[in-house]
Amino acid sequence: MPQTHEVTNQVPPHHGYDVAADPALLEAVSREGAGWALPELHELGTLAGSEQAADWGRVVNENPPVLRTHDRYGHRIDEVEFHPYWHELMRTAVSHGLHAAPWADDRPGAHVARAAKFLVWGQVEAGHSCPVSMTYAAVPALRATPELAARLEPLLASRTYDFGLRRPDTKQGLIAGMSMTEKQGGSDVRANTTTAIPAADGSYRLTGHKWFTSAPMSDVFLTLAQAPGGLSCFLLPRVLPDGSRNRLHLQRLKDKLGNRSNASAEIEYDEAYGLLVGEEGRGVATIIEMVNMTRLDCVLGGASGLRLGAVRAVHHATHRHAFGKALVDQPLMRNVLADLVLESEAATAVALRLAGATDRVVRGDQGEALLRRIGLAVTKYWVCKRAPGHAAEALECLGGNGYIEDSGMPRLYREAPLSSIWEGSGNVAALDALRAMARQPETVEAFFAEAASAAGADRHLDAAVAGLHKQLADPAEAEYRARQITETMALVLQGSLLQRHAPAAVADAFCASRLGGEHGGAYGTLPVGVDTEAILDRARPSTEPSPAA
Incomplete structure (x- = not known):
């Protein structure tokens, strides 16, 4: 078909630049004691400004995650499938330490460096920042129970992204999620009704419903439930020590306005295995x-x-x-x-x-x-x-x-x-x-x-x-x-x-x-x-x- 006109006055694609070349950001990074991180920040910024990264961000939002509750034989599997580009985004974030890596880094400014990289890489695609953020945030909460922190911190801070449903202690790196909100409470978490019953082995069995669970394919979750001593915090793994799946049943994925690349789910706990974090009654x-x-x-x-x-x-x-x-x-x-x-x-x-x-x-x-x-x-x-x-x-x-x-x-x-x-x-x-x-x-x-x-x-x-x-x-x-x-x-x-x-x-x-x-x-x-x-x-x-x- 012949061309009817010449295309002019259209803006060139917005890629091919260093996202980290942000004067306010660079000045603040140096001012807050993380100038040593600038080379890696620019490396990540150049990738963030590339056509390839832009394509990753676009495609994962056009192909949101899909919930598979059962396999073809009727067995409950509760898995979420992501586009392969989601894993590229996650792998990049984890390898550059945007998750829990600063907790294993003794250099002054480690948390500043991580914050700057989080700000830069988030401009590619915001949805995957959610599990990255929660993995970062899980560490100080876990430290309320030192033995749990000692076991899990090295894996949460690992710069290896190891996606898949396996026992946490068999993986090279872990991702953490959080599950607090319930239907009747919203921000009022003290109105939560999920119960936690002590078991003979020192663990607990949790039963109840969570209205919002971010990143339901994470390896471990922090959640709140009513224990005998009051509202308490618990750690729930997706896979149990014996290799079986924990009783965390995904009811549906939320159909959200934005943040569509990231899965947010409603979850049922059906006597799910959990470990107390901190003291009973001190969950909040x-x-x-x-x-x-x-x-x-x-x-x-x-x-x-x-x-x-x-x-x-x-x-x-x-x-x-x-x-x-x-x-x-x-x-x-x-x-x-x-x-x-x-x-x-x-x-x-x-x-x-x-x-x-x-x-x-x-x-x-x-x-x-x-x-x-x-x-x-x-x-x-x-x-x-x-x-x-x-x-x-x-x-x-x-x-x-x-x-x-x-x-x-x-x-x-x-x-x-x-x-x-x-x-x-x-x-x-x-x-x-x-x-x-x-x-x-x-x-x-x-x-x-x-x-x-x-x-x-x-x-x-x-x-x-x-x-x-x-x-x-x-x-x-x-x-x-x-x-x-x-x-x-x-x-x-x-x-x-x-x-x-x-x-x-x-x-x-x-x-x-x-x-x-x-x-x-x-x-x-x-x-x-x-x-x-x-x-x-x-x-x-x-x-x-x-x-x-």
């Missing part, structure tokens, strides 16, 4: 160690999506022309793009700051523990809450092309709400911030000490800090105002970090727009005088491989 206190780590990954995942949306929008606007010039040269579009980049820069800075705090807490820094406690609560709320609107605006920068699946933007848009819902939705996160301040007033002192590091740098930031002091001094209706308080704290923390570490163009524009009242309700309302060119340069990764790779 035990598993909260896992939740704290997965909440950090919610922030990292949110920051990852913000960066991807900003970079894609800038890439499109750079190569697309309208009304006689490139979109990126149109003043209003520059305003929108720069605003998207600011949001990403702030999220990356605070995510890596919290990763640095985590690294130092692991090494015994109690001051950092206080900052991490309050900082993670407010940041989990705010960064994750900003993701859906940011994804929608970035998609709109591509116009009708952004609404088409080929662009990859619909997948980013569908994925964006998850980090705000997972591990405590917006209200839960905001109330958790209030709880931290009420139970540990020292967290408030740690927060203001961090903010004071940038005192005098920006009048908008100084005014916001002063206003926050007044807000927190008035406890009346604090729960009603929890979102407002949490949002202000998150913005102050981000503004403080940017004033200390980001270029002036970024820091000043962020504080003026987010803290100075010079910002509208939508992206693209930055005040006049902002150096948009300097900001946009932060979202133009080179197409050339990094010399450090």
Whole structure:
């Protein structure tokens, strides 16, 4: 068939670049003590920006996992089949230590290096980040029972991805899952009704239903159940010591808005074999160690999506022309793009700051523990809450092309709400911030000490800090105002970090727009005088491989 026209003004594919060539990320990695990890980070970033990796991410979302409850003869098998590209994504993540590897690494900055790689590789495909994250987070919870941790930590930290249904002690590496939520309780896990009955051999038999179980093909799961001594935490293997399958029956896979490459299941425990983790009655206190780590990954995942949306929008606007010039040269579009980049820069800075705090807490820094406690609560709320609107605006920068699946933007848009819902939705996160301040007033002192590091740098930031002091001094209706308080704290923390570490163009524009009242309700309302060119340069990764790779 003859060609009716020449195809012009179409944007080139968004691959062939180093995803790790992100100035905010690289600066934070070095600042937080993990500069030694930069060569591997660039290696992973170059793979993340490749056409091959993009294909892996696309295909696993077009071919979601399939549940096989029975074999052809009617035997119960409860297996989930994944596309082979899922295993390529998982193998890459595990081999680069995005899972539990930092727990076996004594180098200062190990958790920062892992966080940076998680942020970079998550831009390829977010769904498989879920089992990777839970494997990372399982270790501190397991340490409540040292003998269990001694047996399982080396396998959870192994950089060998060993998929398959076999006894944990026969595998070269393990993946962990988590199963807490029940139909009647949701976030209120104390309403759980699953029971755990002690057995003669010291194990327990669990019976009940779990409404959400992430990554049901994991090797081991942490779960909550009502034991004689109260709500307790248990470890359940998929395969028992004798090689038989544990009585974990997969009822169905959830049909989710996004995160479609990753299986999420409803599970029945039918006198399933479990081992107590920690003490009876201390289940929430035990598993909260896992939740704290997965909440950090919610922030990292949110920051990852913000960066991807900003970079894609800038890439499109750079190569697309309208009304006689490139979109990126149109003043209003520059305003929108720069605003998207600011949001990403702030999220990356605070995510890596919290990763640095985590690294130092692991090494015994109690001051950092206080900052991490309050900082993670407010940041989990705010960064994750900003993701859906940011994804929608970035998609709109591509116009009708952004609404088409080929662009990859619909997948980013569908994925964006998850980090705000997972591990405590917006209200839960905001109330958790209030709880931290009420139970540990020292967290408030740690927060203001961090903010004071940038005192005098920006009048908008100084005014916001002063206003926050007044807000927190008035406890009346604090729960009603929890979102407002949490949002202000998150913005102050981000503004403080940017004033200390980001270029002036970024820091000043962020504080003026987010803290100075010079910002509208939508992206693209930055005040006049902002150096948009300097900001946009932060979202133009080179197409050339990094010399450090």
